[in-house]
Each structure stands twice: as C-alpha cells, then as structure tokens.
Amino acid sequence: MTIAIDHTGRNALVTGAGAGIGREIARWLARAGAAVAVNDLLSGRAEAVVAEIIDEGGRAVALPADCRDDEAVDALVDATVDQLGGLDLAVNNVGMLPPGRRPRPFVEYGGDDWRDIVEQNLVQAALCGRAEAAVMAGAGGGSILFVTSGETTRPAAYNAAYAAAKAAVNHLVTTMAVELGPEEIRVNAIAPGTTLTETVAAAFTEERMAALVAATPLRRMVEHDELARLAVFLCSDLARCITGQFLLADAGAFLSRSRPANNEGLTVSLKGAHAR
Ligand SMILES: NC(=O)c1ccc[n+]([C@@H]2O[C@H](COP(=O)([O-])OP(=O)(O)OC[C@H]3O[C@@H](n4cnc5c(N)ncnc54)[C@H](O)[C@@H]3O)[C@@H](O)[C@H]2O)c1
Incomplete structure (x- = not known):
C-alpha cells in the first residue's frame, strides 16, 4: 500500500x-496538487515563485501585500478566494x-524594537489568522x-523580542484551535530549528553555524524542503486529528541545550534527588 498526500482541489x-x-x-503544496496564492512583501519575489510553480505544472497566483497591514491582509484573503475559488x-x-532591527542584549531593546518585532512576528500572524478563519468558517473549515x-x-x-513574539504565536495556536475547532478549522504550528535561508546565511558567521551544527544531535541544520513536507502533512487529512499543536522540527537542537550532560552550571547539587 502506498500512502500519498493529495491536495488536489x-x-x-x-x-x-x-x-x-x-x-x-x-x-x-503545489506539487501535492493545491492551487497556491503566493504572498510576499516584494512583488518580484512572489511572481518569480509563481513562475517556478507554473513551470513545474502547478497552479499559482502572485498576491503581494504587507501582512502587517490590517486592510492589506483582508484584501489578500479576499483576493485569494476570488482568484483561486476558495481558501482551504x-x-x-x-x-x-524587520529591516533595520537586529539581535541585541535585552537591556538595549528600545520600545520601537519591541513594537516592530512583535508586529512582524505576532500581530501580522494574528491578522492573517483572523481573516483566514473568517473565510474558512463560512465554507466548511480548513487548516491554518x-x-x-x-x-x-x-x-x-540576544533575541528576546523575536522569541517572545514567536512563543506568543504558539500560544495563539492553542486558543484559535479551541475557538475554531467547532467550525472544523484546525490550527497548528511548525517550529523550525536553524535553516540556512539567505537571511540566516547573511546573519551568521561560519563559526557560529559550525558551533550550531556541533551542538545539534543530528549534526546538521534543517533543510527547507523538510519543513515544507511537514507543512504539506499537517495541512492534510493524514493529520486531521491534530489541532492546537506546535511541532518542533530542529534536528534535535532543543534536546542538547535543554539537558546538560553534567552538573556544570547548576547551583544546586542533584545528589540524592531520587532518594526523596
Ligand atoms: N531560517 C531559519 O533558520 C528559521 C528558524 C526558525 C524560524 N524561522 C521562521 O520561518 C519563517 C521564514 O523564515 P525564512 O528564513 O525563510 O525568511 P526569509 O527572510 O528567507 O523569507 C521571508 C520572506 O517573507 C517576506 N516578508 C517579510 N516581511 C513580510 C511582510 N510583512 N509581509 C509579507 N511578506 C513579508 C520577505 O520579503 C521574504 O521573501 C519566519 O517566520 C521565521 O521566523 C526561520
């Protein structure tokens, strides 16, 4: 028996x-059969990806928009429905x-840093989720x-604002899942480990990348296509009982950092902890 994921239709x-x-x-998603609305802030980028999808025989439209803008997000979701015929x-x-912001020590984050980074990572996510859920609720459900x-x-x-905003999205996922479950809308997240996108390549030195790889159980970074296939799975019927979850996809990086191999750095002795 072959198990395949088919998003055709x-x-x-x-x-x-x-x-x-x-x-x-x-x-x-296009390879799995879905018609895809490709959004980006930069229209040239969205159009280039649409061309790639069409070259491979898929169906896609470019819908450039800034996802931080309430009205632009509502228009983006409306245009998806208009141009593709629905949103599943x-x-x-x-x-x-966002441009102009960089990691820095916690005490150096100003109010504008916090506002910009939270807007880019939490507020826009909530705006998109709201507009998508409103459409899906009236049309038989879907997956966000x-x-x-x-x-x-x-x-x-050094990444306090980004990490806090992303953690808030993980929590938002649970709330949305509870509210939207009765509408047959599933809401989940994937939480990637370091993935060598152009943005990351430009921000990390080779030494930092090597140190990251050495501290990761699988001794490598996460590949783009691995995350894409997880997304295809979580959006599919194979995952239809999963909602309100975030799936960590980090080649095991979390394990090595959360559980030191010895007592180094601990301020209390663990001796006898199991005897109590
Ligand atoms: N790359 C990693 O190591 C990594 C690790 C963990 C999580 N993530 C998360 O994965 C996601 C993608 O990361 P990436 O590395 O592929 O990013 P990227 O910078 O390579 O690509 C992001 C794309 O989003 C577009 N964009 C930026 N702001 C936008 C806006 N306001 N509205 C519409 N489009 C906008 C950019 O133009 C760009 O084309 C992000 O949410 C990021 O936080 C990435």
Whole structure:
C-alpha cells in the first residue's frame, strides 16, 4: 500500500512565500496538487515563485501585500478566494526581524524594537489568522498553519523580542484551535530549528553555524524542503486529528541545550534527588 498526500482541489495561501522556507512550502503544496496564492512583501519575489510553480505544472497566483497591514491582509484573503475559488489551507510563514532591527542584549531593546518585532512576528500572524478563519468558517473549515521557531522552546539570548513574539504565536495556536475547532478549522504550528535561508546565511558567521551544527544531535541544520513536507502533512487529512499543536522540527537542537550532560552550571547539587 502506498500512502500519498493529495491536495488536489484545495486552495492554499502562503505568506512570505517569495523566499526561504515559505517559497519551499508554496512549491511543495503545489506539487501535492493545491492551487497556491503566493504572498510576499516584494512583488518580484512572489511572481518569480509563481513562475517556478507554473513551470513545474502547478497552479499559482502572485498576491503581494504587507501582512502587517490590517486592510492589506483582508484584501489578500479576499483576493485569494476570488482568484483561486476558495481558501482551504493557509500557511502563515512571515516572520524574522524587520529591516533595520537586529539581535541585541535585552537591556538595549528600545520600545520601537519591541513594537516592530512583535508586529512582524505576532500581530501580522494574528491578522492573517483572523481573516483566514473568517473565510474558512463560512465554507466548511480548513487548516491554518503558523511558522514559529525553535527559539520558543528555550531561552533565546540576544533575541528576546523575536522569541517572545514567536512563543506568543504558539500560544495563539492553542486558543484559535479551541475557538475554531467547532467550525472544523484546525490550527497548528511548525517550529523550525536553524535553516540556512539567505537571511540566516547573511546573519551568521561560519563559526557560529559550525558551533550550531556541533551542538545539534543530528549534526546538521534543517533543510527547507523538510519543513515544507511537514507543512504539506499537517495541512492534510493524514493529520486531521491534530489541532492546537506546535511541532518542533530542529534536528534535535532543543534536546542538547535543554539537558546538560553534567552538573556544570547548576547551583544546586542533584545528589540524592531520587532518594526523596
Ligand atoms: N531560517 C531559519 O533558520 C528559521 C528558524 C526558525 C524560524 N524561522 C521562521 O520561518 C519563517 C521564514 O523564515 P525564512 O528564513 O525563510 O525568511 P526569509 O527572510 O528567507 O523569507 C521571508 C520572506 O517573507 C517576506 N516578508 C517579510 N516581511 C513580510 C511582510 N510583512 N509581509 C509579507 N511578506 C513579508 C520577505 O520579503 C521574504 O521573501 C519566519 O517566520 C521565521 O521566523 C526561520
């Protein structure tokens, strides 16, 4: 028996799909048969991904918009419905630091840093989820997937605002799942570990990447297409009993950092802890 995932006849929207992880998710949803609305802030990027999908025999339309803008998001979801014929699957992938913001020590984050980073990673996700859910609720349900981060599962030194905003999205997923479950809308997230997108390649030195790989149980980073295939799965009927979850996809990086191999750095002795 072969088990295949078939999204034929479904209409999908992927935000921030002009590059990196979102581009790969859009391409894999199209390969699985979905018609895809490719959103990006930059229209040239969205159009290039649409051309790639069409070259592979898929169906896609470019819908550039800034997902931080309430009205633009509502118009984006309306245009998806108008141009594709409906909305069954939505992947809210926009995130990272907005232009001009950079990681910094917690005490150096100003109010504008917090507002910009929370808007880019939490507010826009909520705006997209709201508009998508409103359409799906009136049309028999669907699947909404957010892309959060492995940074939500452990302290994220120098990345406080980004990690806190992404952790809030993981929590939003649980609330949306409870409210929207009766409408047959599933809401989940994937939380990627470090993935070598162009943005990450530009931000990390080779030494930092090597240190990350060395500290990861699988001794490698996560590949774009691995995340895309997870998205295709979580949006599919094979995952139809899963809602309100975030799935950490980080090659095991969380394990190595959360459980030190010895007592180094602990301020209390663990001796006798099991005797009590
Ligand atoms: N790359 C990683 O290591 C990594 C790790 C964990 C989580 N993530 C998350 O994965 C998602 C994708 O990351 P990536 O590395 O592929 O990013 P990326 O920077 O490579 O691509 C993001 C795309 O989104 C577009 N975009 C940015 N702001 C937008 C907006 N407001 N509205 C519409 N489009 C917008 C950009 O133009 C770009 O094409 C993000 O949510 C990020 O936080 C990435």
